[in-house]
Amino acid sequence: MASKRTALQLENEVDSGQPPTKSTKLVENDTASLNRDTRTQPDQGSDGGESQLLQIEEQVGDIFDAPENSVLIHACNCEGSWGAGIAAAFRKQYPKAFQKYKAHCKESSATQLRGTAYLIEPCEENDPPKHFIGCLFTSGGRGKTKDKPNAILERTAPAMRDLLRQIADVKGDRDVAEIRTCQINSGLFKVPWDKTKTALEEIRLESKGWPSTVIVYSRD
Numbered sequence: 422m423a424s425k426r427t428a429l430q431l432e433n434e435v436d437s438g439q440p441p442t443k444s445t446k447l448v449e450n451d452t453a454s455l456n457r458d459t460r461t462q463p464d465q466g467s468d469g470g471e472s473q474l475l476q477i478e479e480q481v482g483d484i485f486d487a488p489e490n491s492v493l494i495h496a497c498n499c500e501g502s503w504g505a506g507i508a509a510a511f512r513k514q515y516p517k518a519f520q521k522y523k524a525h526c527k528e529s530s531a532t533q534l535r536g537t538a539y540l541i542e543p544c545e546e547n548d549p550p551k552h553f554i555g556c557l558f559t560s561g562g563r564g565k566t567k568d569k570p571n572a573i574l575e576r577t578a579p580a581m582r583d584l585l586r587q588i589a590d591v592k593g594d595r596d597v598a599e600i601r602t603c604q605i606n607s608g609l610f611k612v613p614w615d616k617t618k619t620a621l622e623e624i625r626l627e628s629k630g631w632p633s634t635v636i637v638y639s640r641d
């Protein structure tokens with residue numbers, strides 16, 4: 422999958438070779454700049470028309486306690502590590518999926534992966550939780566080398582759009598139940614959840630095949 426570079430990946434590569442634009446300067450700022458309103462125009466669907474916006478529903482509960490064939494989404498670095506936070510819980514419960522994610526990261530650079538997604542089909546062997554795993558590449562690095570909060574935020578809607586597109590493709594061949602996410606970016610990636618939520622709510626659905634609702638699970 423990674424060998425076929427998507428339009429978005431190509432766009433990222435082109436971005437990296439250009440002089441800083443207003444938007445990249447914003448990305449270079451640190452957490453303090455998140456306090457400013459960084460909202461842009463709503464994400465345009467490919468038809469540029471009045472298509473429906475993605476619905477975000479919030480629930481308290483366990484994301485992993487999902488019906489068979491649900492998609493469970495979390496934010497990932499591009500280094501091939503699910504080392505801490507909810508990612509460590511994913512690695513424990515879905516070891517085969519972790520191997521696929523790791524291999525996917527090896528095939529592409531962070532520049533290619535940022536702002537993209539990787540949908541992993543149910544693949545566990547023993548007493549398998551039959552869940553899809555949706556990896557959103559919102560940061561290149563992790564820990565001290567994680568991207569700045571505004572850069573993570575700017576990559577989040579493009580990554581989710583890429584994932585919704587991949588889910589729509591899969592839906593032609595097999596059942597997909599709920600689409601669940603944790604409060605992505607809000608822990609180790611240090612992006613306040615309300616900022617990520619706003620970015621997700623501005624996503625326009627490109628076609629009727631796209632899932633229209635993502636359910637956000639939190640433990641509070």
Ligand SMILES: Nc1ncnc2c1ncn2[C@@H]1O[C@H](COP(=O)(O)OP(=O)(O)OC[C@H]2O[C@H](OP(=O)(O)O)[C@H](O)[C@@H]2O)[C@@H](O)[C@H]1O
Nearest residue numbers: 496498502503504505506507508563604606607608609610
């Ligand atoms: N067991 C659990 N069950 C349910 N909810 C849980 C949970 N544990 C945490 N949460 C919540 O889940 C949300 C996201 O918080 P997280 O800090 O996980 O993720 P993030 O998106 O900010 O950052 C991603 C990077 O963190 C990782 O670690 P490594 O860099 O690999 O070491 C990755 O690999 C990425 O790189 C917050 O609402 C947490 O309260």
